[in-house]
Amino acid sequence: MAENSVLNIAKNADTASKKLASITGNIRDKALMALAEALESGKSEILNANKIDLDNAQAMLDRGEITKSVYNRLKLDENKMRDMIKGVVDVYNLEDPVGKILMQRSLDSGLILSKITCPIGVIGVIFEARPDVIVQISALAIKSANAVILKGGKESLNTNKKIMELIQEALLKVDGFPENVLSQIYSHEEVAEMLRQDKYIDLMIPRGGNKLVNYVKENTRIPVLGHADGICHIFVDESADLDKAKKIIIDAKTQYPSACNSVETLLIHKRFMRRETLLSQLEKAGITLIYEPEDWHKEYSDTILSVKIVDSLEEAIEHINEYSSGHTEAIITEDRLNAAMFMNMVDSSGVYHNASTRFADGFRYGFGAEVGISTNKTHARGPVGLDGLTIYKYKLQGNGDIVSDYVEGRKQFHHKDLI
C-alpha cells in the first residue's frame, strides 16, 4: 500500500484530530495567523500557479468544455487574494467554538456533570472550482480544532496545490500545532476511497452541485452535511402589498440567479387582485415566466420563474412541502396570522415573511463565516457557521461515585443546574 494511501491519510488525520483536541485555542489562533501570513507572503507564487490553471481553463473554455462562470470563479487576482486573507482574519476574530459549557449540573453532592462543546474530529470536504474555498475551510477547521481532508476541483489543481503547500509549511513552524491537520487528495478514485473511511472520517461536506451531493450521499455511511438543490418558493398571499411583492421577487430572482437561495417558483393566491400587474412588472424586469407543472421540480439558475395560481394558503404550503428542497421560502402578506401559519407549517430551513430568499446566507445572518448551507433535518440546518463543526461531550467529575448507591436507594440524585 502506498505511503500516502487515502486510508493512511484518514488515519493520520484521525491522530491529528485527537492531538488538536488537547491544544489550547491560543495555539490554534497562532496557526491561523501563520496561515494568513503565508498567503500574504506567497501571493505571487499563488497567482503564478493560478495562471497555469487559467491557461488550461482558457483552452477548455475555447473547446466548450467549461462555462465562462467556471472560468471566472477559478480566477484569482489581488482583490480576491485580499478577501481570502481578510476571511482568515475574520475567522481568527471569532469566538472559540470549542470548550463552551452548554450545561453544568450537580447530579448529587460532589458529582458534577458538564456538557462541553468539542470538535467533531475529521471532516472530509469536496468542493468545486473556487480555490478560495480551500483557504476558508482550512481556517474554519483550525478554529474549530477539526482535522480536514480536502478535495478541490481539477480545474484549480495547481492553485490548490500551491496554496496547500504554503499553508503546510507555515503550520509546521507553529509551536505545539500537530501535523496532518490539513491534507489534500486529488482524484475521483481517492474520493471513492475517502467515502469508505467511516472509521476515521466523522462528517462529509460536499460543496457543489446536485450530482456531487447525491453521489456522496449514495456512497458513504459517513453523515453528510449539505444541500443538493435550492428550489426556493415565494408565495404571494391574498393580502400581499404589490410593491413589496414586486421588489422581493425581482431581488430573489435576478440579483444572482445562479445562487441556491434564488427563487424558482412563484405561488400566487387566486384572490390576489393585482396579479396581472405584478406579472407584467416581473416580465419587464427581464424575468421569463413559465406555467408548466413539469418545471415545479426545476432549479433554473437563470432569470426564469415558474408561476402557479393556488386556491388557498393551505395549497401553497402543501405545494412547497411537496416540491421544495427545504432550503428557504417566503410569504408576502399583510396578514400576520397567515404569515405565522406559513412559517410554522412550511418545513424548510428558512421561512421568511416579506423578505427576499436571498438573505439565506451565513454572513448575512451574522455568523462571521460559513461552512455551507444545510437542508438536513439533523445536526445543523440552514446556513452553518463554526457551531456546525462542533459537537459536545459529557464530562463527569466524581469522587468514587457508584451507581449501585442510587439503584439500591442509599443515595438520591438532586439534579441542580449550576449554570
Place this chain on the structure above:
Amino acid sequence: MAENSVLNIAKNADTASKKLASITGNIRDKALMALAEALESGKSEILNANKIDLDNAQAMLDRGEITKSVYNRLKLDENKMRDMIKGVVDVYNLEDPVGKILMQRSLDSGLILSKITCPIGVIGVIFEARPDVIVQISALAIKSANAVILKGGKESLNTNKKIMELIQEALLKVDGFPENVLSQIYSHEEVAEMLRQDKYIDLMIPRGGNKLVNYVKENTRIPVLGHADGICHIFVDESADLDKAKKIIIDAKTQYPSACNSVETLLIHKRFMRRETLLSQLEKAGITLIYEPEDWHKEYSDTILSVKIVDSLEEAIEHINEYSSGHTEAIITEDRLNAAMFMNMVDSSGVYHNASTRFADGFRYGFGAEVGISTNKTHARGPVGLDGLTIYKYKLQGNGDIVSDYVEGRKQFHHKDLI
C-alpha cells in the same frame, strides 16, 4: 399497491408531521394525558395480550430459541404497567421542547432573524423485546411533535398491537390532534421498505444489538441515531486511590453486566503500586479477568473483564481511542492534570473522573426521559433526551427587505442580538 404499504404509511406520517408542527403544545399535552388514561383503563386488555406473547415465549424458551432475559424483558405486570404510565406523566411534565427561541438577532432595522426549535419530522424506531418502549417512544414523539413509525420485536407482537390499538383509539378523541402521528409496522420486509423512505423519514433510531444497528446503517440514506457497541474502559492511573478504583470497577462491571455502559476493559498504569491487591479484590467480587489482546474489541455483557497493563497515560488514551466504541470511559486518578488530559483527549460521548461508567444514562443525567444513547459525533451524542428529537428553523421577519440594497451598499447589516 396495498392501502397500508410502507410507502403510504411513511407518506401519511409525513403529512401528520406537518400538521403536528402547527398545533399548540397544549393539544400535544392533552394527547399525552389521553394516552396515559388509555393505558390505565386498558390495563387488563394489555396484560391479556401480553399473556399470549409470554406463552409463545415460554415455548421458545423451552426450545432454547430465546434467553431467559429476553423472556423477562417481555413480561408486563402491574408494577411495570404503573411505571409505564408514570413514564408518560413524566414526559407530560417536561418543558415543551418545540418553539424555544435559540437566538434572536436584528440584522438591520425591521429585519429580525429568529432561530427556533422545531420537530425533526418523521422518525423511524426499531426496538427489540421490551413492550414498554412503544409507550415511551410514543410519548416522546407526541411531546416533541414528531410523527413516528414503530417496529417492535416479534416476541411482543400481541402486546404491541394491543397497546397501539388503545393509544390510537384514545388519540382519535383528542380535539385538533392529527391522525397518523403514530403507526406501526411488523415484518422484516417492511423494515427493509422503511429504510428506503428517505423522502419521508428524517431519522432512524434502532434500539437493540450491534447487528440491528449495523444492518440499519448499511441499508439506508436516512441519518441513524444510536450506538452499536458499548465497549467502555476504565483506566487506573499511577496515583489512583485503591478504594475508589475497587468500588468503581466492581460497580461498573457487576451492577448490571449486560448494560451498554458497563466496563469491558480495565487499563492499569504499570506504576500503580496496588495492582495485585486490586486485581485480587476484583476476582473476589466474582469478576473473571482476561489478558488476551483479541478480546480488546469484545463486549462481554457478563462479569468478565479484559485487563491490560499500560506504560503511560498516553498509551491508555491511545488504546481507548483505538478500541472504544465511543460510549463512556473513566479515569481513576488523584492527579487533576492527568484527569483533565484524559477527559480532553479521549474521544467518547462520556469522559469521567473517579466515577462509574454506569452513570451514562438519561435519567441519571436528569433529562427526564431518554430516547437512547448515541455514539454519533453529529446531531446528538451520549444519552439523548427530548432535545435530540428537535432541530431548528430560521424565521426572518421583514417588511419588503431585499438583498441588493446590501450588496450595492445602500444599506448595512448591524447584527444586534436581541436575546
